Amino acid sequence: MFDQQPICPYTGLRSFTEEESLYFKGRDQQVDQITSLLEKNKFLMLTGASGEGKSSLIYAGLVPNARAGFFKAKYSNWVIADFRPERTPVKNMAAAIADKFEIPQDTAETELRRGYSSLIDLYTSSKYYNDQNSDEWQNATDEQKSEMNRSSANLLIIADQFEEFFTNPENFYNEAPSQDSQIIVNILLETAKIALKKNIPVYIVCTMRSDYIGQCSAFRGLPDYIGFSQFFVPRLKRKDLKQVIEEPAILSGNRISHRLVERLVYDLSEGVDQLPILQHALNQIWRAAGNGRDEMDLLHYAMVGGMPANELPDEDQKIFLNWYKQQPEHQRGYYKDTGLHRVIEIHADLLFENAWEKYAAEYPDKMISRGQAARIISTAFTCLTKIDNSRAVRNRMSLEEITEIIHSPGITPEIAGNLLNIFREEGNSFIRPYKTEDPETHTLSPDTVLDITHESLIRNWTRLNEWANREYEFYSTYQDFKKQLDRWKTSGKSSNFLLPIGPLSYFENWYTECRPNASWIRRYSEITGNKETELENAELQLTDIRQFLKWSARKVAIPRAFMKYGPKRIATGFAITVMAILTLFYWIDAEQKQNHRVIDNILTRSATLLQSNEVNNNIKANYLLINERFEPGSLQSNLSQFNDRAGLTLSIELYKQLLMYNKYDKSDLKNDLIGQIDERFSDLLQQNSNLSFLLNELNKFTTMLAYDHYYNPDKDNETILRNYADSGHELAMKFYRDPSLFRSTIPLELNYTIQQWLTFGTASAEKSEELLQLISPFENSDAQTAFQVYYPRGSFEINGRISNNFNGGYHTLASLYASTGNVGKVIESFERIRDSGQDDYFIGSLFNNYNHILGIFYQFGHRSSAAPMIAWLGENYESNVPLTIYRNAVIRAGYMAPMYRINIDRNIFRAFGGYFFPNLTLADRELFEALNNDYENLIRSIQDPDERNYLLAVNKKRHAMFDHKYAFDRGIDPDLNKLNTYLDEALSHFRNVDEAYLNETVSITIPYYGEGVRNRQYQRRELFIYPDYMDGWFSQTYHSDLFFNYIDRNNLFEEFYRTPEELDMIHFWLARAYEKKPLMQNLKFENEYPLSNQVHSRILTLMESHPYGHSFDLNLLSLIMANNDFDKGDTESAMIHYNRFDKQNYQVSRDRYEYIETTFFMNQMKDLAVNLALNGYHDEAVEIAEMFEREHEKTYAYTFMAENIFINSQDPTTFVYLDSALTKASRINFSQFDYGVNTQIDVRHNLVLLLSRIGGRELNRISNDIIREVIEPTKFRGLASRVYGVSEEGNFYNALTAMPPTLTESQELFLQAIMLWQASIAKETEPERNRWAPMDNYFTHDFNYVFYLPN
Amino acid sequence: MSKYNTLYYLLILLLITGAFASMAQNSYGIKIMGGVAAAFGLLFLIQALQSFYKDKKNPIEILELFSLGLLSLIICLRVFYIHFLYAEFVYALAGASLIGVYLYKMNTSFPQILKQNSYLAGMVVLFYGSISLFILSMTITPFIPWLAEPAGVIAFTLIIIFTVVSLVKKEVLYNGEKVHALRLATQAEHRTVVVLSLFVLFSLYIGLNKVDLIPAIYSDEFPKAYFDLVNSAETGNETPVDGMYQHERFKEEYDRFIEKHANTFRY
Structure with missing residues (x-):
């Protein structure tokens, strides 16, 4: 019915209790001995080694013996009051006495403190003492006497663990006992003394470890009593041991094998702790044997780690092995080292290892880590032990105190208690109080005092021993440290008393490892009895400790480091x-x-440079446009930084520069600029000040508006142009009205302004009259005075190559008079010009002459009034026949004259200066038609049919060519039917001219290289069959392929080109078509009409089929066609053309025309060499390059070959060509280029550009070497090449550092503009790049062009 | 191997210094980086040898160290723009070995950790998955360039997730210990963490450079075109002609040119 829990007859580490005396065996003799001693002496000091069973001897031997009546005493009853001194011996004894005497503990304590005989007094006055000599006894009834006898009892005081008087600092400090200790010891001794003397049945028994016996002398009288009555517990003999092992088992109904008994006795080695070890082992064996159900045997002994498994009988070995395999892996390790002495250790270690798992299983909601568990256990056991005189002894401590010393966040007494429970359980009785069946014992309250069951645990559990020793080391170090700390504090925390490096490190290590907290310090501090005060003091000390260490560390920070x-x-x-x-x-x-940082810096720096007057406007404009490209919208804000005047000038320059990039610009940016200029002008004109400045700027603006309007016809622009032409007129009026406004440069500007007004403004005869009234000396004296101011004799206006006297004033007057139809005054003006000796005005090649006056007559509807002027011209200058006058006027009137460029870029020509008046060139188209018609009418009046037909043929052809060019320039579709009709008529007239007339040679002035002219002798026939129009230097020599296609379409080749010389006219036309000028500015005024590949092929076919085709120099055509095909990617076709190129006789082709054409030819050769190299024809490429005669020419070729290969494919052959380039360059005497235009052919700039483009440290160094050798005037170009190349390579910081600090502000802004330009390109998308492609072409053209000048 | 940790992290720091020195356009920056790669290579190979001569050999460890050493040395050569034939294949082989090693490690530890903590097991997958993908990204660059970048991005994302989650989640119980996933990874696999750190640094560099937060590593030792050609060869965009890559020819010609013309214009 009841599941009876078997009782283990072995107590383990704890001592036997009185109730367990049945199982207390082997000490019968000693029990008798101590009983006898106590009977006799009333005092007994029971000593013996630790673990010898002193307490058990008393509790399970003496006490039961006494109660059983084997102790001869006065009474048969016994009152036993036992206590342990612990830290509060008085309290503990009082508690024991109070319990037995049924009095309050305080009363008992008060009584004990009253005097040393107090205990005797308490006893004798209690119910336990029955004095038969007393009056009470004498007067008592029998019944009362009987009752008194029943209650009387002997008093046995047991002071167990007497050594605690010495091991606790509260009791024994500095080799002196505490007052409380002395009270208790004296009470005990005095009690024994009185009891003996008066034969009072009070007995005193003390148990004490024998190793403390020497310290007993600290208590006066104690040694005497020890000598008087002491018993030393002896070690058990073999037979006693067998009893200890066997009999409890037998008595409890369990079985134990004989071999186990023998083995245990055998294993029980000499030394301390025999009995605890044995008891613990037996306890564990009993549990291993199924709580005694099985016979305890060697197998169970092995299972608890008492013996090695291999010493078991075979059968048991198998059982053990099966059992062993079921054990967790970490547990198996403990069975490597076995022995009886190891049983405690193994048991304790296993509990320690499993404590966390057990806790985690039982308290999952209050989880702690394994590390925390280990720390709690180790700290708890450390708290429960202490080292006393090098001996590890027990130390009682409450759970709360232990938890405070653990001092870990989240660790409460409850958690610590629950974790430690495993050591308190039945069978694991390592810590007291034990966990029993009573549920109240299952939980530890914070104030529960814990105690290690027996000190043998400390000695036999290595881990605990280590903890205890470590703690002792901590404590010892703390004591040492405290001395140092106290010294420092006593010195007023003087720095002289701070710790030196060695001790500091030592104590720091201690602090780190020990992690002392207030509770820990309190444990080792002076006991005051007030916990709060003790903790406060400990906190203060902890603060001091930290400060001491910190200050000490600070002082020796460096050396100790x-x-x-x-x-x-x-x-x-x-x-x-x-x-x-x-x-x-x-x-x-x-x-x-970083690039963007560098660019940011440049933008900042440039903002300053832009405001500098030292920087010219063209550089500023370029920079601002590049900046606009880099940051769209920036132009507006940049311009707003300038004042009105500077802003106006710069805006006009920007407008001009945009058109220089692309004359067909139709961007919003351009329109915005025009709008801004208009706005600024309006403001300034209203202010009516700075008229000279306004006149200058107005002329510039109007010039650009006219240029723009020609290439980009637009109604709005036309209106603006008209308005500004009119504003010019108003300005001119102001100047003429107020001669005090005269400045030396003003007359020229006034002349130009008036011409622009007459051409583009709302000029009328009336307004001209008004002007003439102000300035014409023919009108009134005031005007005469004004004329004298502005146009005095001896003042000259540049007019092309020649200067006009009177500042050109009479041409202006003639123009104004012509607009009024007053030919008389025109003639009068001419007479003044003539009289001043300026015959060039009438017969020379001036920009502006009588032809313009003729145009004005026509423009203002005074066509018929011009006749007297024509007549006057003929009368005064023989060559000026009407036919010539009209022809020259017509030639100048057909389209935008190339000379107009001088108005835009004032310094473009070395040979020409002044303004080129626009009225013939840019007046309404009707003017050209009217002049042309009248010219034709004049021709038709010629009597000589050959001359008449020839001139008509030429004029018709010219009419067609000029109309075509005018349409092409302005983006208008030409009326081809009309043009073909002109050409048909021309051909018809041509065919009517006599052969002899055609074969006569005439002198023709043709232009070359922009500003040059050459007189050449051509047959009239040659002039007509030239596939373009060629007549006079104003008319240029290349316009389009209109006439060539007409010839082809009408199969006129055979008719036109009958001789090699005639075929050469095609060659000359081809050369002119491809003549590329070296300077970018020139290109802006070129026709740019492209020849198609069909035209090239047609020429080639023609030459192949023409009887004299073999005489045609095909080299130029071959170069062009080869390069074109290479550009298109048609390598096969390109090589055919290349193979046609006659390398043996190329010099003839090269030198065919003057050097400008030679330059073009050689650039084509250079391009061919590049294309061949790019397409892998390296031998052929080198052959072409080597055909150049001079080293610098070859250098150019190789440089471009290397450059293009590098840019195109980064091919290693780049360095092969670069090697050739540098080798050739090293042989050049560069001083030959150190003057004038020759500096432009310094190939070193191209080399610097290429080396910088490729980049890399070594190449940059070489390019630096090259720049260093370039002479100062052209060094900047080298620097520009360097900055360009390095920027393109992608490193703007390097580009920035390539700029020397000695640059002028203009140079600096220019180079920064280059960097910004490259930064723009680097971040642009393809469409954005295309939008700005004209700008790229503008900047790169000169870098890609090779100058070949004669040397 | 923890005795090498200080050295590892000093080298990483030196690598960062070298990278920034190079970004600041100092020519020695790239040399420092190359030196660091060489040092890493030697360290790994020395450890591989030590591991090889141990009584208790661990083939996985030897393979890992050897592969790491090989990778480091090839990277060192790359830093110095030295490229040899089949470099990509050797590189790929070493990378594949490393991926195998890390997947093996993941496969070994994942089930074990999963029994106790699924979160940590997931983190292990993230950790090893990240490093494996990093190596994959690096290895396949010459062969499957289009896949390399996504792999690198995923790897970087995984390691970021790993780091963020482990920092947010803080400590969890594993084996009775409160452990941090980050700490578990760093303590368990010092070498792997070093490698991962390098990859993360590399990814950060690429990323930050792409968004223009830090400049590109710069060297003017050779022309930029040369570096582009080397890169082209390394990323598998070029087939060698007659056993030579374009950049090798480029360097040959360049060196010849420099040798000949270094002083041509120095008077």
């Missing part, structure tokens, strides 16, 4: 610091060198 960390770690730390600092520095540096 070396000593503490050693050179390796210091070096490591230093290296880390250095690297960290360097990294930070590099990061900042790298940030500053």
Whole structure:
């Protein structure tokens, strides 16, 4: 019915209790001995080694013996009051007495403190003492006497663990006992003394470890009593041991094998703790044997780690092995080292290992880590032990105190108690109080005092021993440290008393490992009895400790760093610091060198340069447009930074520069600029000041508006142009009205303004009259005075190559008079010009002459009034026949004259100056038609049919060509039917001319290289069959393929080109078509009409089929066609053309025309060499390059070959060609180029550009070497090449550093513009890039062109 | 192997310093980086040898160290723009070995950890998955360039997730210990963490450079075109002609040119 729990007859580490005396065996003799001693002496000091069973001897031997009546005493009853001194011996004894005497504990304590005989007094006055000599006894009834006898009892005081008087600092400090200790010891001794003397049945028994016996002398009288009555517990003999092992088992109904008994006795080695070890082992064996159900045997002994398994009988070995395999892996390790002495250790270690798992399983909601569990257990056991005189002894401590010492967040007494429960359970009785069946014992309250069951645990559990020793070391170190700390505090915390390096490190280690807290310090501090005060003091001390260590560390920080960390770690730390600092520095540096940072810096710096008067406007304009490209919208804000005047000038320059990039510009940016200029002008004109400035700017603006309007016809622009022409007129009026406004440069500007007004403005006869009234000396004296101011004799206006006297004033007057139809005054003006000796005005090649006056007559509807002027011209200058006058006027009137460029770029020509008046060139188209018609009418009146037909043929052809060009320039579809009709008529007239007339040679002035002219002798026939129009230097020599196609379409080749010389006219036309000028500015005024490949092929076919085709120099055509096909990617076709190129006789082709054409030819050769190299025909490419005669020419060729290969494919052959380029360059005497235009052919600039484009340290160094050798005037071009190349390579910081600090502001802004330009390109998308392609062409053209000048 | 940790992290720091020095356009920056790669290579190979001569050999460890050493040395050569034939294949082989090693490690530890903590097991997958993908990204660059970048991005994302989650989640119980996933990874696999750190640094560099937060590593040792050609060869965009890559010819010609013309214009 009841599941009876078997009782283990072995107590383990705890001592036997009185109730367990049945199982207390082997000490019968000693029990008798101590009983006898106590009977006799009333006092007994029971000593013996630790673990010899002193307490058991008393509780399970003496006490039961006494109660059983084997102790001869006065009474038969016994009152036994036992206590342990612990830290509060008085309290503990009082508690024991109070319990037995049924009095309050305080009363008992008060009584004990009253005097040393107080205990006797308490006893004798209690119900336990029955004095038969007393009056009470004498007067008592029998019944009362009987009752008194029943209640009387002997008093046995047991002071167990007497050594605690010495092991607790509260009891024994500095080799002196505490007052409380002395009270208790004296009470005990006095009690024994009185009891003996008066034969009072009070007995005193003390148990004490024998190793403390020497310290007993600290208590006066104690040694005497020990000598008087002491018993030393002897060790058990073999037969006693067998009893200890066997009999409890037999008595409890369990079985134990004989071999186990023998083995245990055998294993029980000499030394301390025999009995605890044995008892614990037996306890564990009993449990291993199924709580005694099985016979306890060797197998169970092995299972608890008492013996090795291999010493078991075979059968048991198998059982053991099966059991062993079921054990967790970490547990198996404990069975490697076995023995009886190891049983406790193994058991304790297993509990320690499993404590966390057990806790985790039972308390999942209050989880702690394994590490925390280990710390709690180790700290708890550390708290429950202490080292006393080098001996590890027990130390009682409450759970709360232990938890406070653990001092870990989240660790409460409850958690610590629950974790420690495993050590309190039945069978694991390592810590008291034990966990029993009573539920109240299952939980530890914070104030529960814990105690290690027996000190043998400390000695036999290595781990605990280590903990205890470590704790003792901590404590010892603390004591040592405290002395130092106290010294420091006593010195007023003087720095002289701070710790030196060695001790500091030592104590720091202690602090780190020990992690002392207030509770820990309190444990080792002076006991005051007030916990709060003790904790406060401990906190203060902890603060001092930390401060002491911190200050000490601060004082020796540097030397100790070396000593503490050693050179390796210091070096490591230093290296880390250095690297960290360097990294930070590099990061900042790298940030500053980032392209966008550099560009930001440039933008900032440029803002200053833009405001500088030292920087010319063209550079500013270029920069601002590049900036607009880089940051769209920036132009507006940049311009707003300038004042009205500077802003106006710069806006006009910007407008001009946009058109220089692309004369067909139709962008919003251009329109915005025009709008801005208009706005600024309006403001300034209203202010009516700075009239000279306004006149200058107005002329510039109107010039550009006219240019723009020609190429981009637009109604709005036309209106603006008209308005500004009229504003010019108003300005001119102001100047003429007020001669005090005269400035030396003003007359020229006034002349130009008036011409623009007459051409583009709302000029009328009336307004002209008004002007003439102000300035014409023919009108009134005031005007005469004004004329004298502005146009005095001896003042000259540049007019092309020649200067006009009177500042050109009479041409202006003639113009104004012509607009009024007043030919008389025109003639009068001419007479003044003639009289001043300026015959060139009438017969020379001046820009502006009588032809313009003729045009004005026509423009203002005074066509018929011009006749007297024509007549006057004929009368005064023989060559000026009407036919010539009209022809020259017509030639100048057909389209935008090339000479107009001089108005835009004032310094473009070396040979020409002044303004080129626009009225013939840019007046309404009707003017040209009217002049042309009248010219034709004049021709038709010629009597000689050959001359008449020839001139008509030429004029018709010209009419067609000029109309075509006018339409092409302005983007208008030409009326081809009309043009073909003109050409048909021309052909018809041509065919009517006599052969002899045609074969006569005439002198023709043709232009070359922009500003040059050459007189050449051509047959009239040649002039007509020339596939373009060629007549006079104003009319140029290349316009289009209109006439060539007409010839082809009408199969006129055979009719026109009958001789090699005639075929050469095609060659000349071809050369003119491809003549590319070296300077970008020139290109802006070129026709740019492209020849198609069909035309090239047609020429080639023609030459192949023509009887004299073999005489045609095909080299130029072959070069062009080869290069074109290479450009298209048609290598096969290109090579055919290349193979046709006659390399043997190329010099003839090269030198066929003057050097400008030679330059073009050689550029084509250069391009061919490049194309061949690009397409892998390296031998052929080198052959072409080597055909150049001079070293600098070859250098150019190789440089371009290398450059194009590098840009195109980054092919390594780049360096092969670059090698050739540098080798050739090294042989050049560059001083030959150090003057004038020759500086332009310094190939070193191209080399610098290429080397910089490729980049890399070594190449940049070489390019620096090259720049260093370039003479100062052209060094800047080298620098520009460098900045361009490096920027293109992608490193703007390097580009920035390539700019020397000695640059002028203009140069600096120019180079910054180059960088910004490259930055724009680098970030642009393809469409954006295309939008700005004209700008790229503008900047790169000169870099890609090779100058070949004669040397 | 923890004795190498200080050295590892010093080298990483030196690598960062070198990278920034190079970004700041100092020519020695790239040399420092190359030196660091060489040092890493030697360290790994020395450890591989030590591991090889141990009584208790661990083939996985030897393979890992050897592969790491090989990778480092090839990277060192790359830093110095030295490229040899079949470099990509050797590189790929070493990378594949490493991926195998890390997947093996993941496969070994994942089930074990999963029994106790699924979160940590997931983190292990993230950790090893990230490093494997990083190596994959690096290895396949010459062969499947289009896949390399996504792999690198995923790897970087995984390691970021790993780091963020482990920092947010803080400590969890594993084996009775409160452990941090980050700490578990760093303590368990110092070498792997070093490698991962390098990859993360590399990814950060690429990423930050792409968004223009830090400049590109710069060297003017050779023309930029040369570096582009080397890169082209390394990323598998070029087939060698007659056993030579374009950049090798480029360097040959360049060196010849420099040798001949270094002083042509120095008077």
